[in-house]
Amino acid sequence: MSNRAQNHSGPAPLSAYADRLLEVRREFLLFPDRIVVRARWWSGRSYEHVVRTADLTGEVRETVVRYRIHRYAGWLLAVGALIFAACFYYADIAWLQPIGYVALAAAAVGGIVLALTHRNRRIRFARFPDRSGRIVLDIADAGNTDDDFSAFVRAVRRQCR
Incomplete structure (x- = not known):
């Protein structure tokens, strides 16, 4: 974990979204320059990762995965x-x-x-590639509503431009 991921004493996030699957809950916090992803598995393990918005292309690749x-x-x-x-x-x-x-x-x-x-037998993902084409951020449509998911994906795309 980087120090940048742990230090959230700065500005409040522009937007937040959480996707929940049976084995993991992920929370996405969108800041002006980065996206912080926090994951907690049912076993108690947790993980935090930071994706810089400058590294993302703003292109979204949507895919549907069977759970x-x-x-x-x-x-x-x-x-x-x-x-x-x-x-x-x-x-x-x-x-x-x-x-x-x-x-x-x-x-x-x-x-x-x-x-x-x-409810989540088929999960829609929005995947964001970096400048080299690798997928560095994927967000599952497994939150409260489709509208929350779509709004967060739009907000991420706006910050990437």
Whole structure:
């Protein structure tokens, strides 16, 4: 982390936006000369990064990404339910019953995660390249509203020019 990222005693941010996914919450603070990105994962790990607006071209590349955790949760639900059903179809074999209960628990976890990630099963990203063409900033449309996302992306584009 740079000292510049940690020191926010200067002017208030021009705009702020937060995107929230199941495993990470990112906060974007737009200042006249930089964008500060703070990320906090559910495991407690945190990260802070500064992107200078002078390094960005102002071009936005929008892309839609399928949320991987949503897909994995669906598979966990389906496979867990299938194994549970198979174990109890052959219920006369005693050692299969504990496996069936574990599969039922896995299916339940898959169902819960599937429900939690359903809103963000497809995530739109606004990606900002630097002068060399590398993507140095990406913002997910996983906040409160699409309007907040669009307004923040417009504000970032204005500062990059």
